[in-house]
Amino acid sequence: MSVVRNLGLTKEKFLLPGHSACHGCGLAINLKIVLKVLGKRTLLVIPACCSSVIQGPYPKVAFNVPTMNIAFASTGAALSGVSRALKMRGIEDVFVVGWAGDGGTVDIGIQALSGAAERGENILYICYDNQAYMNTGIQRSGSTPYGAWTTTTPIVGKKQFPKDLPLIMAAHRIPYVATASLGYLADMIRKLRKAKEIRGPRYIHLFSPCPVGWRHDSAHTVRIAKLAVETWAWPLYEVENGKVKVTVKPKRKPLKEYISLQGRFKRLTDDEIKRMEEEVIRRYEILLKMEESGIEF
Amino acid sequence: MAKWEMMTGNKAAAVGAKLARVQVIPAYPITPQTTIVEYLSKFVEQGELKAEFIRVESEHSAMAACIGAAAGGVRAFTATSSHGLLLMAEMVFWAAGARLPIGMAVVNRALAPPWNIHVEHTDSHSQRDSGFIQFYAKDNQEVLDTIILMYKVAEDERVLLPAMVCLDGFILSHTYMPVEIPDQEDVDAFLPPYEPKGFLLDPDKPLTYGSLALPDHYMEMRYDIQRSIEAARDLILKYSKEYKEIFGRDHGGLLETYKVEDADYLLISMGTLGEEAKVAADTLRKDGIKAGAVRVRVFRPFPTKTFVNTVSDKNALIVVERHLSLGGIGGALGTELKALLYGKTDVPIFDYVTGLGGRDTTYLDLAKIVKHSIKTGKPEDNYMWYNLKIG
Amino acid sequence: MKMTDFLHIMPVSKPSVGAVGKTGAWRVFKPVIDHEKCTRCGLCWIYCPDESIELEDDDTPRINYDFCKGCGICSDVCPVKAIRMEAEEIG
Numbered sequence: 193m194s195v196v197r198n199l200g201l202t203k204e205k206f207l208l209p210g211h212s213a214c215h216g217c218g219l220a221i222n223l224k225i226v227l228k229v230l231g232k233r234t235l236l237v238i239p240a241c242c243s244s245v246i247q248g249p250y251p252k253v254a255f256n257v258p259t260m261n262i263a264f265a266s267t268g269a270a271l272s273g274v275s276r277a278l279k280m281r282g283i284e285d286v287f288v289v290g291w292a293g294d295g296g297t298v299d300i301g302i303q304a305l306s307g308a309a310e311r312g313e314n315i316l317y318i319c320y321d322n323q324a325y326m327n328t329g330i331q332r333s334g335s336t337p338y339g340a341w342t343t344t345t346p347i348v349g350k351k352q353f354p355k356d357l358p359l360i361m362a363a364h365r366i367p368y369v370a371t372a373s374l375g376y377l378a379d380m381i382r383k384l385r386k387a388k389e390i391r392g393p394r395y396i397h398l399f400s401p402c403p404v405g406w407r408h409d410s411a412h413t414v415r416i417a418k419l420a421v422e423t424w425a426w427p428l429y430e431v432e433n434g435k436v437k438v439t440v441k442p443k444r445k446p447l448k449e450y451i452s453l454q455g456r457f458k459r460l461t462d463d464e465i466k467r468m469e470e471e472v473i474r475r476y477e478i479l480l481k482m483e484e485s486g487i488e489f
Numbered sequence: 490m491a492k493w494e495m496m497t498g499n500k501a502a503a504v505g506a507k508l509a510r511v512q513v514i515p516a517y518p519i520t521p522q523t524t525i526v527e528y529l530s531k532f533v534e535q536g537e538l539k540a541e542f543i544r545v546e547s548e549h550s551a552m553a554a555c556i557g558a559a560a561g562g563v564r565a566f567t568a569t570s571s572h573g574l575l576l577m578a579e580m581v582f583w584a585a586g587a588r589l590p591i592g593m594a595v596v597n598r599a600l601a602p603p604w605n606i607h608v609e610h611t612d613s614h615s616q617r618d619s620g621f622i623q624f625y626a627k628d629n630q631e632v633l634d635t636i637i638l639m640y641k642v643a644e645d646e647r648v649l650l651p652a653m654v655c656l657d658g659f660i661l662s663h664t665y666m667p668v669e670i671p672d673q674e675d676v677d678a679f680l681p682p683y684e685p686k687g688f689l690l691d692p693d694k695p696l697t698y699g700s701l702a703l704p705d706h707y708m709e710m711r712y713d714i715q716r717s718i719e720a721a722r723d724l725i726l727k728y729s730k731e732y733k734e735i736f737g738r739d740h741g742g743l744l745e746t747y748k749v750e751d752a753d754y755l756l757i758s759m760g761t762l763g764e765e766a767k768v769a770a771d772t773l774r775k776d777g778i779k780a781g782a783v784r785v786r787v788f789r790p791f792p793t794k795t796f797v798n799t800v801s802d803k804n805a806l807i808v809v810e811r812h813l814s815l816g817g818i819g820g821a822l823g824t825e826l827k828a829l830l831y832g833k834t835d836v837p838i839f840d841y842v843t844g845l846g847g848r849d850t851t852y853l854d855l856a857k858i859v860k861h862s863i864k865t866g867k868p869e870d871n872y873m874w875y876n877l878k879i880g
Numbered sequence: 881m882k883m884t885d886f887l888h889i890m891p892v893s894k895p896s897v898g899a900v901g902k903t904g905a906w907r908v909f910k911p912v913i914d915h916e917k918c919t920r921c922g923l924c925w926i927y928c929p930d931e932s933i934e935l936e937d938d939d940t941p942r943i944n945y946d947f948c949k950g951c952g953i954c955s956d957v958c959p960v961k962a963i964r965m966e967a968e969e970i971g
Contacts, residue, residue: 194920194921194922194939195921195922195923195925195926199926201926203934203935205931207931208895208896208897208898208899208931209897209898209903209930209931209932209944209946209947210896210897210898210899210900210901210902210903210930210947211899211900211903211930212899212900212903213929213930215906215929215949215950215951215952216929216951216952216953217929217951218929220929220930221927221928221929221953224926224929224931225926232692233692234692235561235690235692237557244700244701245701247697247700247701247893247899248700248701248893248896248899248900249700249701249702249703249706249899249900250700250701250702250703250706250891250893251706251892251893251894252893252894252895252896252898252899252900253696253697253700253893253894253895253896253899254895254896254899254900255695255697255895256695256895257692257695258690258691258692258694258695258696258697259695259696259697259698259700260556260557260560260690260697260698260699261697261698261699261700262553262556262557262583262699263553263579263580263583265549265553265579266549266550266553266556266580268550269515269545269549269550269551269553269554269557270553270554270556270557270560271557272515272543272545272550272554272557273513273515273543273553273554273555273556273557273558273559273560273561273565274557274558274560274561274690275557275561276513276541276543276554276558276561276563277512277513277541277557277558277559277560277561277562277563277565278561278562279541280512280513280539280540280541280563281561281562281563286692303546303547303550304546304547304549304550304553306546307545307546307547307550310546311543311544313543374927377926403951409952410951410952410953411951411952411953411955411956411965412956413927413929413951413953414927414953414956414957415956415957586891587891588888588890646887647887649888687888687890688890688892695895696892696893696894696895697892697893697894697895698891698892698893699891700891700893702891709889710889710890710891712889713888713889713890717888
């Protein structure tokens with residue numbers, strides 16, 4: 193059994209060693225995989241986020257693909273500009289990819305992303321969701337889970353459930369939306385390869401554990417990425433041309449198995465865990481119902 | 490054979506952009522700029538202009554998309570006004586720091602609250618620290634010509650900075666004037682297709698743009714922007730000269746002067762006030778006052794040597810402007826002119842603030858202002874209000 | 881070099897190994913592979929966040945200790961427990 197042979201991944205390095213991501217950083221693993229699947233002819237547009245810092249200070253950078261750093265709110269707009277420029281120049285074989293954190297996608301970046309999706313721009317937008325403003329030190333974002341500790345929800349925890357950006361993007365009626373987790377490599381790679389072949393706005397939402405922000409052991413990044421899916425906290429699905437498909441249907445494990453590995457959930461009471469679990473189950477069942485009913489966005 | 494057409498300043502801006510063969514146009518509507526983007530949409534949809542028009546969802550995204558487009562290797566153009574410019578301010582500064590020769594038309598309009606759609610220069614002055622090259626036009630012909638000129642200057646490898654052409658809201662944007670439309674071939678000869686000389690997103694040459702720079706690297710990059718924008722002074726003059734040779738028109742270089750050589754008093758202003766100032770100068774001369782007019786056509790880079798040479802040895806300099814830096818000591822033009830001339834000359838400099846929110850200011854007002862200045866001999870204060878309905 | 885030697889000083893960075901230096905210095909625990917147990921599945925290679933595991937032509941993994949930060953993921957994901965984390969020497 194070989195990961196390399198079975199998954200067809202190149203040994204070529206697009207993320208270079210010597211970057212400054214934290215020990216066990218989920219985003220580094222995600223970026224590495226994404227670039228190996230998309231390949232050399234990829235252009236990255238990166239807003240203010242962890243990635244804009246871990247790449248290393250001028251004049252060196254740890255990314256071996258052309259990258260444009262841009263302001264926090266602007267990924268969707270800058271991507272549109274790059275994509276149209278390439279169209280004007282008749283360049284067809286280059287992938288224009290936005291690589292943004294949850295803050296720059298779900299909160300401050302949502303307008304530009306929504307505009308780009310509504311206009312039907314030919315872009316692939318990938319959000320690596322580490323579920324808080326990690327770059328500035330773990331502040332709560334629209335993606336932070338219910339009850340989680342963050343520096344701006346330090347005592348009472350987050351009171352709201354997270355924004356469901358994949359479904360918001362599906363409601364834009366774009367050709368492809370998917371969620372993925374690095375704990376399920378084959379599913380993630382298949383989705384990335386599919387997104388590569390489609391034209392128009394494509395959105396992929398990646399699960400991205402953060403040992404520092406989630407207070408977990410740096411060795412457990414992959415383990416947590418698997419448990420998130422197995423407890424239904426991070427459902428794996430895709431919406432292709434409006435049709436929902438739940439791509440991995442695990443037998444549900446109790447949420448406590450996922451939560452107990454992360455210090456950010458230590459403050460949860462039994463009631464809060466129950467509430468969280470009910471909501472996780474409810475949302476998963478909504479997805480199953482959407483799939484069953486054959487409903488099209 | 491060049492054609493003549495009666496057109497508004499907004500149409501002149503759109504036609505200028507079309508002749509400049511802009512390739513990506515991300516734009517958002519705002520009064521009084523809106524018809525610029527409407528004309529451009531029509532040109533693109535009718536096939537007259539081969540470009541990608543991006544109907545962005547905000548001005549902030551308009552400039553971000555321009556930045557993406559320029560980094561992607563094409564000539565980008567946008568237009569805005571007032572609040573739109575302020576909303577995109579983050580990206581205005583970014584475009585200059587990114588060293589991308591993006592072009593923009595700014596239709597000058599006052600800021601809210603209260604909503605006021607008429608001319609004031611506060612919007613473009615608020616961006617004067619950004620590193621953008623700033624032109625101010627006096628008529629619709631100049632709008633068209635300067636849009637073409639600005640790309641030639643901005644894309645020069647010694648400059649590599651974005652540029653804006655400012656035109657007074659409603660007075661130029663919506664007023665019809667005769668404009669000569671140059672032939673496309675002549676424009677193509679003057680302004681060749683865009684060749685990115687700075688950063689380009691290129692898979693064959695993977696580079697990263699705009700990453701983190703620590704204190705030991707940042708200041709030199711700012712120094713380089715300053716050095717490049719200062720190089721633009723000579724290049725504006727050089728390319729204006731070339732433009733004149735091909736098209737027969739020159740709008741004054743950095744400073745447009747009118748009867749200044751033998752003048753005792755100079756009226757110094759920007760935009761359409763510059764045209765009023767010429768008429769005021771003639772009116773004053775009929776009354777025996779030797780007045781002249783200086784119109785600041787290029788505010789960034791601020792004309793230095795040219796200004797010093799033009800205004801020294803006068804009895805008084807009378808600045809009239811549609812701007813006040815609230816909490817400061819005058820408008821941008823008066824304040825910077827005083828700073829420039831400090832220690833070089835002791836000519837009294839009067840700074841009059843008027844015309845805010847589009848309050849009408851004609852040559853009669855300007856003549857009155859000059860006569861008042863001559864009477865008082867010295868400025869009454871750091872700046873003086875004119876035509877204020879209080880006090 | 882003088883400023884005049886450059887046409888422009890722009891915020892453009894070049895791809896480099898070791899952009900922030902030799903991150904191996906961050907390590908507190910060091911992974912050690914037992915090549916007898918190793919089945920050469922490549923999971924440690926794909927999951928290393930720091931691209932600090934190289935696969936030889938026959939897919940044998942080798943850790944690049946110049947850059948390995950000692951996060952422990954490789955040890956955690958190895959299906960046959962062929963990687964153990966040892967404490968780094970102090971000093």
